[in-house]
Amino acid sequence: MSIFERIETVDKRLKKANLNDFEDRIRKLILIEFAQRGKAPKIGEIAGMYGYPLEMVKEAVRKLEEADVLAVDEDEITFAYPFSASKTNHAVVFEDGRKVYALCATDALGIHFMLNEPILIVSECPYCRRKLEIKLEDGKIAFYEPDEIVKYVAIEKKCGCSAKALCPFINFFCSREHLEKWKKDNLEYAGGEVYSVEEAVKYGKSIFENLLR
Ligand SMILES: [Zn+2]
Incomplete structure (x- = not known):
């Protein structure tokens, strides 16, 4: 089991x-504005x-x-x-050039399925810092470069919210070989799981495809 x-x-x-x-409407508006602007909207702006009354929106955000x-x-x-809202290792570029950062590799892939828009993910191999690109279009992988990209999920003890505990x-990684080298330098994260780009897309889709429906 993954x-x-x-x-x-x-x-x-x-x-x-x-x-x-109401809470669900606020949640969706935040995601839509985030995607449009490439950065988080302020609660007062929403x-x-x-x-909407500011206090009601704040209360909904607290619940979220x-x-x-x-x-x-x-x-x-x-x-x-x-x-x-802050820069991460995973930039997502839309066709019109606007850009947003994803919390992790899975989330970056999921953005395509949540918004039904073509995206180019620009990421970086944590070992060699080589630029990695994955393009998704019409629910499928259009290309990825280099062709040995793998996704790695380091298993961490859960501490607090999952963006802090897991997403980073x-x-x-550009290749399995560089993942293995990185693991030797980062032994505390060595016990993770490796996925092909195709498998990673499948999980990104299942987690995010209904988030705005
Ligand atoms: Zn590399």
């Missing part, structure tokens, strides 16, 4: 959170744009944070799965 079947991924957390219609669907620092959203350790 780690993605064992851990509570964001789609499962969302089901468990049992959001009301309230202003749609004419409790459910580990997003995180807030003061009034700033720092991440909302799959998007990160889900990465693409």
